[in-house]
Amino acid sequence: MAQPLVVLQDVNKHFGDLHVLKSIDLSVDKGEVVIVIGPSGSGKSTMCRTINRLETIESGTITIDGKPLPEEGKDLAQLRADVGMVFQSFNLFAHKTILDNVTLGPIKVRKKSKSQAEKDAMALLERVGVQEQAHKYPAQLSGGQQQRVAIARSLAMEPKVMLFDEPTSALDPEMINEVLDVMVGLAKDGMTMIVITHEMGFARKAANRVVFMDDGQIVEQATPQEFFTNPRSARAKDFLAKILTH
């Protein structure tokens, strides 16, 4: 029986006068892969970032595995270790080698020994296909390789859920698939994932559900099949018409 792992209830947030998250309710089950889609500026990134408290919220509650998000300090750091995050711009630690990028969290947060962390990191780098690059620096890798390292860095923390904020939109077209393939693999292995992306191929292959956001609200939720072939709301229809013409 699936149980909710991430639950947002009546979450509200403003940036100044701008109401970016309007009473958001979202529940994601263990092992579920949820795609978040919607126009630019609709609040997708902000919603994602509230889940590991990179953004604070003004009202509502967010729970992970039944526990409300800690406000700050050690508990918050612990929570973040359990919530992986993959950014649009990779954000690999620029002064560290690929291997050190992946082992930093396990050594400093999970208190693994260096040798164990390196062994595990090499296995992860192999899983995402960049083991050859282990001793290079991020700037020496292609965008696609960097993003796969970023995924390995998150995986090294053995997170309960992974958040992806447009992981392929900074990539050259020929590199998109190498990253999506890794993500499809993760989904198949049962990782709980919340993915902001407009890649419909990925949505069709790996997603259980599509969440459509517009203007700070969740407007519609459906299976990928339903959503892409038969969107209910006018706003979703309008949005799909726009992205499908590209």
Add this chain to the structure above:
Amino acid sequence: MDELFDQFDIWSAFGQTIYLAFFSALGALILGTVLAVMRVGPVGIFNRAGAAYVNLVRNTPLTLIVTFCLLALHYQLKINLAPATSSTSIVDNGVRWAIVGLIVYHAAFVCEALRSGINTVPPGQAEAARSIGLGFGQSLRYVVLPQAFRGAIAPLASVLIALIKNTTVAYAIGVAETAAFMRDALEFRPDLSLMIFLLVAGFFVLLTMPLGILLTNLSQRMAVKR
């Protein structure tokens, strides 16, 4: 030239300058780092205290700070940095208070140099650090500061060079360093004034120029590729 070296203890004056510069630089780097962490940290009161310190100190003449240290803190408030009973108490207090003044003053500039280094680190680096579960201190220590230091080497070089030259204000409180030698030498050997000026200028150039070249080189080699 030989006459000058015979007549004055130039080596010990040069040595005193190097001593002042070394310990002031060390102290200023430490205090400046603490101030920079206060200024970028999440605690509002520390932010404001750090900013107030920098603005106050940066806009006060160094001579005033150094003389304040000796005259107000030492002579008036009787704070001793060397045992009052020791035979070298007066000299030691002078040197140590000069170092304190130099540290206090240059820490503000070190802080600003580090902050400009921190500004070279994209916010995404700290976000990525936090999102793998590193705390505030760990994010600074393992991710932000190592990159900030690399980005701060060039501005720090300017601060260090200024600090070396600024050690000459210690002469205002009677420390027997290079500027004090210069004053004495000019007074007693006005016939050699040109040589005296060249000697002192040469000494400072010898001290600062290799440092400048070294640090510029280092900052290029250590630059974080993005």
